[in-house]
Amino acid sequence: MSENLPGIQETRELLKKKKIVIAGVGETEQGKIPDKSSFHFLSEASKLAIEDAGIKKDDVDGLVTAFSLVEHTFMHCTTFADYFGMNPRFFSSVAVGGATAVWMVAEAAMAIASGQSEVVLCVRGDNTLSGISSSGMLALIREMCHAEFEFPYGLTTPGGYALAAQRYLHDWGARREHLAAVAVTMRKHAADKENAMNKDPLSIEDVMGSRVIAEPLTKYDCSIISDGGAAFIVTTEDKAKELGITNNLAYLWGMGQGYSHQYLTTLENLDQIYNAVERSGQKAFNTAGIEPRDVDIAFLYDCFTITVLLELEGLGFVPKGEGGAFALEGRMEIGKDLPVNTHGGLLSQAHLGAMHHVVEATLQLRGDAGARQVEDPEVAVVHGNGGIVSAHSTVVLGNQPIN
Amino acid sequence: MSEQKKEYNKPLPEFRPETKPFWEAAREHRLVIPRSRETGEFFFYPRALSPGGDMSDDIEWVESEGRGKVWTFSIHHMGPSKAYKGEPPYVVALIEMEEGVKMMSNVVDVDPKDVSIGMDVQVCFDDVTDEVTLPKFKPAG
Numbered sequence: 001m002s003e004n005l006p007g008i009q010e011t012r013e014l015l016k017k018k019k020i021v022i023a024g025v026g027e028t029e030q031g032k033i034p035d036k037s038s039f040h041f042l043s044e045a046s047k048l049a050i051e052d053a054g055i056k057k058d059d060v061d062g063l064v065t066a067f068s069l070v071e072h073t074f075m076h077c078t079t080f081a082d083y084f085g086m087n088p089r090f091f092s093s094v095a096v097g098g099a100t101a102v103w104m105v106a107e108a109a110m111a112i113a114s115g116q117s118e119v120v121l122c123v124r125g126d127n128t129l130s131g132i133s134s135s136g137m138l139a140l141i142r143e144m145c146h147a148e149f150e151f152p153y154g155l156t157t158p159g160g161y162a163l164a165a166q167r168y169l170h171d172w173g174a175r176r177e178h179l180a181a182v183a184v185t186m187r188k189h190a191a192d193k194e195n196a197m198n199k200d201p202l203s204i205e206d207v208m209g210s211r212v213i214a215e216p217l218t219k220y221d222c223s224i225i226s227d228g229g230a231a232f233i234v235t236t237e238d239k240a241k242e243l244g245i246t247n248n249l250a251y252l253w254g255m256g257q258g259y260s261h262q263y264l265t266t267l268e269n270l271d272q273i274y275n276a277v278e279r280s281g282q283k284a285f286n287t288a289g290i291e292p293r294d295v296d297i298a299f300l301y302d303c304f305t306i307t308v309l310l311e312l313e314g315l316g317f318v319p320k321g322e323g324g325a326f327a328l329e330g331r332m333e334i335g336k337d338l339p340v341n342t343h344g345g346l347l348s349q350a351h352l353g354a355m356h357h358v359v360e361a362t363l364q365l366r367g368d369a370g371a372r373q374v375e376d377p378e379v380a381v382v383h384g385n386g387g388i389v390s391a392h393s394t395v396v397l398g399n400q401p402i403n
Numbered sequence: 404m405s406e407q408k409k410e411y412n413k414p415l416p417e418f419r420p421e422t423k424p425f426w427e428a429a430r431e432h433r434l435v436i437p438r439s440r441e442t443g444e445f446f447f448y449p450r451a452l453s454p455g456g457d458m459s460d461d462i463e464w465v466e467s468e469g470r471g472k473v474w475t476f477s478i479h480h481m482g483p484s485k486a487y488k489g490e491p492p493y494v495v496a497l498i499e500m501e502e503g504v505k506m507m508s509n510v511v512d513v514d515p516k517d518v519s520i521g522m523d524v525q526v527c528f529d530d531v532t533d534e535v536t537l538p539k540f541k542p543a544g
Contacts, residue, residue, distance in 0.1 A: 134484065141483055148416035149448040150507040152537055154482050155495050162477035163497060170475070170520045214495075215478040264497060265448055265507050 008286045011254070012402070015287065019237035019401050020109045021249040024053025025359040030195045030228035030350035034130040038071040039083045041125030045229030046084060049121065053233045055243050060233070062090035062117030064107050066100045066124045066353065069140065070131035080123070090117035097144070097386025098301050099257070099393040100124070101354035105382075106255040106395060108234035118239050124355045125229025132225075144387055146263045158222050158304065160388035162214035163264055164273070165306040169216060171270055171321070174309075176216055178324025180207035182305040183220045183347050185332045190344025192371040197224055198348045221305040223346035230355035232362060237401065248366040253290070253379070253402045256283025258392040270310075273389050277314025280392040281383065288379075288396035289403075292316040295396075296377035297364055298338055299357035301385045302345040308332075311383050312340075315394070334374055342372045354384040358395075365399040411531050412486040421451040424464050429536040432528040435464040436502050447504035469526030470543065471500040478515045494518050498540055512541040 026048025028041055036044075042065070050057055063086065065077040073079045076093040090111045094100045101124060108120035132140075141157045168174060184204055190196035202220060210219040240249060258280030261267045285291065292315060300311040309323035317338055318326045326332065332340035343349050343360040350356060361380040363369045380397045418426050428435040438445045439453035440461040446454050453459045476496035482488070494510040496518070510518050511527065523543035530536045 137483075142414070146448055146507070147414075148419070148422055151414050152416050153495055153507055153509050154413065154479060154487055154490065154493060155507065156479060156481060156483045158481075159477045159479050159495050162479075163475045163495070166477055167475035167520070212478075212480045214480065217477075263448065265505050267497075267505070 005283055005286055008283070011287045012289065014113050015252060015254070015402050018113050020112060020252040021235060021237050021240055022105070022232050022252070022358070022362045022397070023235050023240045023245045023247060023249055024049045024055070024233035025362050026052050026231045027195060027356065027359055028125070028229040030226050031197050032129050033127070033227040036127060036227065038068045038126045038131065039080065041127060041227065041229030042080050042123050043084050045125050045231040046121055046123045049123070049231035049233050053243075053245050053247065055119070055233070055245065057086065059243055060086065060119050060121045061088060062108065062111055062120030063088040064092050064094060064104045064120055064122040066093060066104065067095045068126050069128050069136065070126055088117070090120065096391050096393065098303055098353050099384040099386035099391045101358050102382050102384035102393040102395050103257065105234060105252065105358060106393070109252050109255065112234065112236060118235060119243070120234045121231060122234060123229065123231035124352055126352065127227040128351065129225045129227045131227070146265060149265055150263060156214055158217050159214035160264060161304040161306055162217045164270075164310070164389055165216050165304070167270055168306060168309065172324070174321065174324045176208055177204050178309065178328055179216065179221055179305040180204045181324065181327035182302065182308045182332075183207045185327060185330065186302060186341055186345045186347040188333060189342050189372065190348035193343045193349050195228075196344045196349040197226055198344075217304060217306070220347070223303045223351050224348070226350040226352070228350050228352055230352050230359050232358055248368070248399065250362040250365040250380075250397045250399065251401050253396040253398045254284040254287030255395045256280045256287070256393070259390070260392070261390050262387055264388055273310055274314040274320065276392050277311055277383070278316065280394040281315040281381075284381070284394040284396045288398070290379060290396060295338065295379050295381050297342065297361065297374050297380045298340050299354070299361050299380065299382040300340055301354055301357070301383055302341060302347050303351070305347070307385055307389055308340065310389060311385070315381065315383060334372060339374050342369065342374060354382060357382050357384070361397055365397055413531075415532065415535050422449045425449050426535065428464065429528060429538050430534075432536065434467040434469045434526045434538050436467050436500065436504060437462050438465050445502040445504050447506060465502075467500065467502060467526070471498040471506070471524055471540070473510065473518060473520055473522040473524060474499040474505060475520060476510060476518050478518070496540070498524060506538070509539045510541065511539050
């Protein structure tokens with residue numbers, strides 16, 4: 001890994017000094033829940049995170065939200081501040097697709113480090129499954145792909161990822177079952193996650209034999225759509241003590257972003273994606289002062305099976321082209337080399353961007369993951385990707401302050 | 404035209420000022436690709452300024468032979484909306500053009516099962532409405 005990225009040392013010193021932490025988390029029920037609105041889920045998740053931290057609503061002085069696929073708002077963060085009844089000193093809406101939740105941690109940290117806020121509520125919630133119309137789903141792919149030069153050719157969201165997957169299989173001589181293995185591991189992990197939507201056992205054959213959506217991807221290569229909310233509270237170790245928070249804390253060790261493309265049309269090759277993942281990871285890892293081998297648990301964005309392989313490889317956990325074998329050998333399972341998405345991920349738990357990935361990373365580091373608990377994890381990585389593997393964000397979290 | 408066109412319900416491109424020359428050429432069954440006069444570099448999709456370091460607005464439209472290779476593809480078994488009912492399976496592909504740029508399109512006039520990465524393809528034109536012609540690709544003869 002290159003050591004001379006700009007700003008690494010400064011950020012490291014700042015994180016050492018400020019000791020930014022995730023001090024509370026909350027997740028609502030997940031599934032098809034037609035009697036709750038988008039803002040209902042946001043409120044409920046916020047309440048759960050505030051209660052988990054054991055603080056009062058008035059202790060929160062910052063707000064980071066994202067966007068809704070159902071309730072179209074011009075200013076999402078302040079719309080929610082009004083609905084929930086709060087008067088934040090700092091507010092921001094982060095909207096970088098699947099890279100959003102991971103970057104919300106960084107957004108809150110930057111606000112705290114620069115004195116804009118002390119206790120930031122980060123929250124997402126949406127009734128995507130119940131509230132989105134078929135025209136809404138259509139609008140989603142229309143916004144991700146180029147309206148003039150891609151959309152008229154009938155590209156679907158799974159189809160966009162299928163284009164990346166097909167090229168991946170070609171470049172590495174990988175096989176369909178390498179992708180399928182990712183879905184199988186996620187399903188295994190979801191079995192022990194209380195609010196996971198899909199817990200029935202799944203085999204490689206089940207994945208490969210399920211309905212073909214966009215070759216080479218089948219139904220089970222694709223994430224689920226769900227209703228639900230999740231939230232987390234970002235503050236400093238000092239402030240957490242002052243507020244009497246008794247949870248074990250998850251400490252922020254590093255963060256980074258990486259950009260590849262917005263439209264697949266401008267993607268030159270797979271290396272362009274790998275480079276963006278690597279750049280995002282490198283910034284976060286170098287700031288944390290760690291190497292991939294130091295990571296105990298990883299939370300990788302799994303909107304489709306292919307993204308997990310690209311991220312495993314791009315972040316340097318396995319050599320390029322070997323992610324599939326790693327998955328097929330079960331090495332992402334709890335108790336194995338690198339447990340990935342111990343909550344079941346977007347493929348089996350629920351889909352709220354990487355919100356649940358951040359929440360689960362925190363629970364694991366706290367030692368509060370129940371039946372899913374990995375033995376004494378010290379370092380977790382969370383990686384999100386937005387667009388069609390186009391925009392990346394990474395954070396490194398530790399169970400102790402960064403040293 | 405003697406034949407009445409079927410109603411076309413699938414999404415159509417809405418032209419921007421900087422993309423209009425592309426669609427006007429397509430209507431005439433010509434494929435044109437923008438190039439910065441300053442650097443001589445092709446780029447795609449069309450933009451008002453070259454996306455290169457030159458940021459030039461001196462853009463020329465170069466007529467293409469329309470030859471390329473399939474860089475990747477996906478046989479879609481489901482379309483994005485009801486308007487695609489009866490269409491699947493169809494092939495969405497990224498075509499690497501001889502000019503070096505990529506274009507997304509459909510590979511047509513071929514059994515989807517016979518499409519492969521690296522396949523030589525040639526542009527063809529689909530007049531989907533009176534106003535819009537979509538460049539598509541078929542196996543090179």
